[in-house]
Amino acid sequence: MENFGTNSHQAPAGADLIKDGADQTFMTDVIEPSKDVPVLVDFWAPWCGPCRQLGPTIERAVSKAGGKVKLVKVNIDENPGIAGQLRIQSIPAVIAFKDGQPVDGFMGALPESQVNDFINRMTGEVSEEEVTALVERAQEALDQGDLGGAAQDFATALQMDKDNAEALAGMARVHLAGGDPVQAKAILDNAPETLKSAPAIAAVRASMELAGEAQDAPEVSEAEAAVHRTPDAGTWHALGRARLGAGDMDGAAEALLELIAMDRDYDDAAARQLLLRVFESAGAGSELAKNGRRRLSSILFS
Template identity: 55%
Template sequence: MQIIGQKPEAAAAVPDGLIKDSSERTFVADVVEASRDVPVLVDFWAPWCGPCKQLTPVLEKVVREAKGAVKLVKINIDENKRIAAQMRIQSIPAVYAFKNGQPVDGFMGALKESEVRDFIKRLGGDAGPSPVDELLALAAEAVTANDLATAAQAYAQILQEDPQNPMALGGLAKCYLASGDIERAKQALAMVPPEFANHEAITAVQR
């Protein structure tokens, strides 16, 4: 589906130093001391660990989106066996959360992104809004400013990640209607799954 307008501006830069690899030599500074300022997640992993390859990108994504509310330190257990032994790591991936210089929580296994966000929130950190939430907010502001091109592009970006998102489908259809493009509005509404047919974002367009 062709989208009107230009692509929204890139998100603001993320602070440096939020994600780093550590070792036995720097563990105290990177984790224990750093956790006195903000919570630090310690990701124990190994190159041969399949689930680690699934979890680590999720951790990195959520930490970046938190924009300084939490840090991530990665420990390769093959290269840092002493730390793994001290932390009694028996299986990986294993994640420990440090606050005020002490381990306070943790989990094992590859959690979903939503579960990682919940884990960070329990620590008192802010996992930050998801990219979808940020794009929805951007689109809403653009609609208020009558900038339909930016709003439509934001909704389209959401649909690239979540093709069935009712807020994005309804918003995109509304943009097309406002610009007089009834056919594209119908195309957007035709993509709505049956379970979202009565969603307020969809019914608002059909009134």
């Protein structure tokens, strides 16, 4: 295989892009070139079956990238030093270097489509569909209580698109769910100005405000018992706030709608304003917001 040229980031596919590396030449093979373009280091060994599967796949993917990324293949049997420093414990292992530093990687013989996705992420060439799919998967993980999985996917989406409001809002929601509202607020406060008015960001802020609204609310069981005893506007209001405190936005909306149907001007329409904030927190496109607004309109204009 050929060595890198000094200005090979503009080279055609297959030229000066793939080479065998060694511990002694790691600086010139990887660190220095990575200041111009990402360099992938494939740690492998001749006895490793998955390595033989990944090798041709990653070489094809790098060649297709047309000079936007380079590949250095390191046989760990002959060159154990760098692998040891990077704590490579399983092969094949691919580590991506940018600006002289390891920034990402993967293990195992991934299919070519996933290798291409990895290269696209390293070169900044990602599709909107890829980011959307990651955000959706992260949201599903968050809904299922998998905070670690959600955080990882939201973070990856932000690496691919740092201005993705849904991913940024998702990271804030992960911290809220983990009981760290301070970090959630910091994420929102540090968002680019162009994103601060995005619906997803506004929805998280509304969720944080609602959490404060419910701080001194009664227990849900206590509030439900009060409604059964005396179903008036005050007890329905207390039940709505109690359900908010428990994270039950659907139940909170139901209680507040019952209240408004009973007394639409209760407490200077405070319940109506609280209900609108529940809709905002759920998101304008959510079923809760869409169905709730229809019911609210029916109550107010009947």
